[in-house]
Amino acid sequence: MQCGSNGHYYRLCKGDIMKLYIVGFGPGNYDSMTMEACSVIERCGLVVGYTTYTDILEKYFPHKEFYSTPMKKETDRVKYALERASKGTETALICSGDSGVYGMAGLALELSADYPNAEITIVPGITAALSGGAVLGAPLTHDFAVISLSDLLTPWEKIKKRLECAAAADFVICIYNPSSKKRSDYLRKACDIMLKFKSCETICGYVKNIGRNGQKSGILTLLQLRDFHADMFTTVFVGNSDTKVINNKMVTPRGYKNV
Amino acid sequence: MQCGSNGHYYRLCKGDIMKLYIVGFGPGNYDSMTMEACSVIERCGLVVGYTTYTDILEKYFPHKEFYSTPMKKETDRVKYALERASKGTETALICSGDSGVYGMAGLALELSADYPNAEITIVPGITAALSGGAVLGAPLTHDFAVISLSDLLTPWEKIKKRLECAAAADFVICIYNPSSKKRSDYLRKACDIMLKFKSCETICGYVKNIGRNGQKSGILTLLQLRDFHADMFTTVFVGNSDTKVINNKMVTPRGYKNV
Structure with missing residues (x-):
């Protein structure tokens, strides 16, 4: 499905599927993550999130590429994740707790309207x-x-x-x-x-x-x-x-x- | 801490701690369990639950001892779990979804009043x-x-x-x-x-x-x-x-x- 290389990732062709996962990682300790949340982060090439939370996950996944923005930059963060996914990098947009409960899943689905090839998977997590x-x-x-x-x-x-x-x-x-x-x-x-x-x-x-x-x-x-x-x-x-x-x-x- | 054997498990002495875990295992697929839920079930000698749910978990943990009762037998089930824990078997009382949300955690805490040595750990899970x-x-x-x-x-x-x-x-x-x-x-x-x-x-x-x-x-x-x-x-x-x-x-x- 991917038809061109550009460094570590590929630019997708028309009709190719781009993958973005919205991952709830729970309260912040490794054991409270679901096995799905863990395996999705492992398979993704990029992890995007609010600085406080990427700091937590970097301890558990030090080999991953992380991109973070501070609070109130939610839209920028989601757009960056969609953009990188559109270039072929499987991307995990992380949320503490659940991905839905006051999380990023809603905004990601809203903004994905501009990316008709986006396949968004919501991975739930343990909310507070x-x-x-x-x-x-x-x-x-x-x-x-x-x-x-x-x-x-x-x-x-x-x-x-x-x-x-x-x-x-x-x-x-x-x-x-x-x-x-x-x-x-x-x-x-x-x-x-x-x-x-x-x-x-x-x-x-x-x-x-x-x-x-x-x-x-x-x-x-x-x-x-x-x-x-x-x-x-x-x-x-x-x-x-x-x-x-x-x-x-x-x-x-x-x-x-x-x- | 344990001072006598009786088959696979031990009768606790006065002052010994008995361990009961109330484990939410999520919707029912292995990947949606937290790592903590999985490791707690692995460490326990006995898994107690409603028949529909022990049937699900037996597929993932076939080597475990299971005890199940049908619906409306919640009190019996919790008492059995407390009794076996009091005899020295680390016990997991399982709930689908979360252990708290319409789950068994409340009843277990209520009934544990009769077991002053009970150490009850609530392990949350992904509720529906x-x-x-x-x-x-x-x-x-x-x-x-x-x-x-x-x-x-x-x-x-x-x-x-x-x-x-x-x-x-x-x-x-x-x-x-x-x-x-x-x-x-x-x-x-x-x-x-x-x-x-x-x-x-x-x-x-x-x-x-x-x-x-x-x-x-x-x-x-x-x-x-x-x-x-x-x-x-x-x-x-x-x-x-x-x-x-x-x-x-x-x-x-x-x-x-x-x-």
């Missing part, structure tokens, strides 16, 4: 709701909602409405991006919204640096969470009305009878 | 929201809610309220257990609830037998979903108001500017 949940115990055993507090791309009014509705329906709520330098009071604001519907005593948990150096976790009440300082590497879990603590673990019962 | 999402494209790129339509353990009124609130807040909604023989009209009921808040044209998707033989997926509108026949091995995705179809993929934009 699951990896953080496993550290805390079993907070997500029942219906849950995942909400990002980042208003960089979403109006705060929409985030507020989602927090209200999720709290009113007694979902377990998993909060991504609870805080940043510019949004230092957002977790407090979110707690104030949820406190209109949930008890002060609702069991909550946090996990910081999931699966990485400096992992730290804790269980606290919703009222305590209001004053908790989360950073951008923290994932927060707010229980439903049945969530409880068993042997220092956060557990939401599924409702099995006789238990 | 993620593996099915990857098949369809990128439906979960923005805030989402996961709701099970099974009213075996949850009152329908609670499920209804969650569907209403999730739809009102414009979450992407991922539906687990959309149907069963006894609940053949539940997906239709759920669609009717969501249609009060979401447009008939809302982009939806389904994936059946994710990652297994007979995998099948499709994209349809919410109105079409109302008449779709889902079975208990199907996961359903209902988009938010921005979800669209790009090259036959279901994509929820995250909101990157200039795209």
